[in-house]
Amino acid sequence: MKNEIIVGLDIGTTKIACIVGRYDEHGKVEILGIGKSESVGVQRGVVVNINHTVDSIKRAVAQASEKSNVDIKIVNVGIAGQHIRSTQHQATRTRSSSEDEISQLDIEMMTADIRRIPVQPGESIIHALPQDFTIDLETGIKDPVGMAGVRMKANYHVITGQISQINNIYRCVRKAGLEVANLTLEPLASSASVLTDEEMEAGVALIDIGGGTTDIAIFHEGIIRHTAVIPFGGNIITEDIRNGCFILPKYAEVLKVNHGFALEEAVKQNSVIAIPGLAGHPKREISTLRLTQIIQARMEEILDYVHSEIVSSGYSKQLIGGIVMTGGGAQLRHMKQLVEYHTGMHCRIGSPNFHVSVSHDETTKLTPILSTGVGLLMTYKNLEEHRNEFQETISEQVEDVLVQDEVADVPAMQEEEVVENVTQEVVAETPHQQVEEKRGGMILANLNKLKKMFENQFKDNIE
Numbered sequence: 001m002k003n004e005i006i007v008g009l010d011i012g013t014t015k016i017a018c019i020v021g022r023y024d025e026h027g028k029v030e031i032l033g034i035g036k037s038e039s040v041g042v043q044r045g046v047v048v049n050i051n052h053t054v055d056s057i058k059r060a061v062a063q064a065s066e067k068s069n070v071d072i073k074i075v076n077v078g079i080a081g082q083h084i085r086s087t088q089h090q091a092t093r094t095r096s097s098s099e100d101e102i103s104q105l106d107i108e109m110m111t112a113d114i115r116r117i118p119v120q121p122g123e124s125i126i127h128a129l130p131q132d133f134t135i136d137l138e139t140g141i142k143d144p145v146g147m148a149g150v151r152m153k154a155n156y157h158v159i160t161g162q163i164s165q166i167n168n169i170y171r172c173v174r175k176a177g178l179e180v181a182n183l184t185l186e187p188l189a190s191s192a193s194v195l196t197d198e199e200m201e202a203g204v205a206l207i208d209i210g211g212g213t214t215d216i217a218i219f220h221e222g223i224i225r226h227t228a229v230i231p232f233g234g235n236i237i238t239e240d241i242r243n244g245c246f247i248l249p250k251y252a253e254v255l256k257v258n259h260g261f262a263l264e265e266a267v268k269q270n271s272v273i274a275i276p277g278l279a280g281h282p283k284r285e286i287s288t289l290r291l292t293q294i295i296q297a298r299m300e301e302i303l304d305y306v307h308s309e310i311v312s313s314g315y316s317k318q319l320i321g322g323i324v325m326t327g328g329g330a331q332l333r334h335m336k337q338l339v340e341y342h343t344g345m346h347c348r349i350g351s352p353n354f355h356v357s358v359s360h361d362e363t364t365k366l367t368p369i370l371s372t373g374v375g376l377l378m379t380y381k382n383l384e385e386h387r388n389e390f391q392e393t394i395s396e397q398v399e400d401v402l403v404q405d406e407v408a409d410v411p412a413m414q415e416e417e418v419v420e421n422v423t424q425e426v427v428a429e430t431p432h433q434q435v436e437e438k439r440g441g442m443i444l445a446n447l448n449k450l451k452k453m454f455e456n457q458f459k460d461n462i463e
Helices: 050-068 104-114 163-175 186-194 197-202 234-245 249-259 288-313 335-343 361-365 368-402 415-423 432-457
Strands: 006-011 015-023 029-038 074-079 085-094 123-135 138-141 151-162 179-185 204-209 214-220 223-230 272-275 284-287 323-326 347-349
Touching: 006 050, 006 163, 006 186, 006 368, 015 050, 015 368, 029 050, 029 368, 050 163, 074 163, 074 186, 074 368, 085 104, 085 223, 104 123, 104 151, 123 163, 123 179, 123 223, 151 163, 151 223, 163 179, 179 186, 179 368, 186 204, 186 214, 186 223, 186 323, 186 368, 197 204, 197 214, 204 288, 214 288, 223 288, 234 249, 234 288, 249 272, 249 288, 272 288, 284 288, 288 335, 323 335, 323 368, 335 347
Parallel strands: 006 074, 074 179, 204 323, 323 347
Antiparallel strands: 006 015, 015 029, 085 151, 123 138, 123 151, 204 214, 214 223, 272 284
């Protein structure tokens, strides 16, 4: 992965961020360029205007391309929105022999089975994440690769989204002249950039307060346990300020960002802020105490939803790492104190600087608002490592099928031809996000067919 250029595209409700980076020799992300533009075609994480969204993507990508001197063609995109749902499912698999070691291929075949489960009409599976495994009678296994066993059972965290919304994201990216390499749930991307391994092992809840939604991801023992999307974010606070203070939206946003507090007790003195009036009208004066009261009331409502999700996950008593806040809403002053006061849990504000090389000037701009964009670079690295490991397993399986000392008179066939036959598939008219999933499924299915063909043809020679 070293020196390979990776691009993350965060299509948010208030901003679209494009981040160009690569991995250095220490395994950290080196930021090469950041581009940001106002998002005017997205509401609550959902695309509502294709053309406006395409224009915003083009501006952000052009800015990042100019700063990084990279011609951007392929991007890793995040997805969120209130259409996202998560469920728990269980998969089982019976292996033919207890002598052979469990391989990554066995896990992939179970995952392929999970991806075929029925979902709600109009929905598609975005992620199928294994949580823990049971091998024969041994439970609570995190990584069964290399173990021996016949009966495998796994619990999966399955994340789904509406097909129409997924396709709209792909449509916007393609109309902007780009291709999607990977689609990732945004709270998972944010988790990769701001959480430490120790926090995920101990138990932690990531709360990403964006412009249109608040995303939740709960980890325990290093495993994703619960995800949720709350359809409230920073924009609804801005709307409250606009209605409560009778001012224009642009001034409401300025008040929130520059003068807003999340906790009323933090306002030491009740100063007055002057806002320009409409043409012919005098300036409007806003009390900082009144402003803070409006912000705190809405933030407490959002935190009520957050705390309810944490409790419903069943892990509220096991989150030793507490809560990590990120996203634009986490930048409100005294947000940490409000979260601790309202939930009774320890809290810290998470920025993506921990996993980023500090040698580049761009790191000074890595505020919590860019957590998702940086996380999209990191989840792509993890995905590529997983694909490489899976491909090695596939190669080993092909080799096992082709090269067997006990088999005589096997028809001559070049390994490249076998691999091509094994991996060949038709992907016409298939949504882009399903191509890799179908490819993995076809590889597994064809490997089994190939192995059975050899066994049937030379059954007299194979034990």
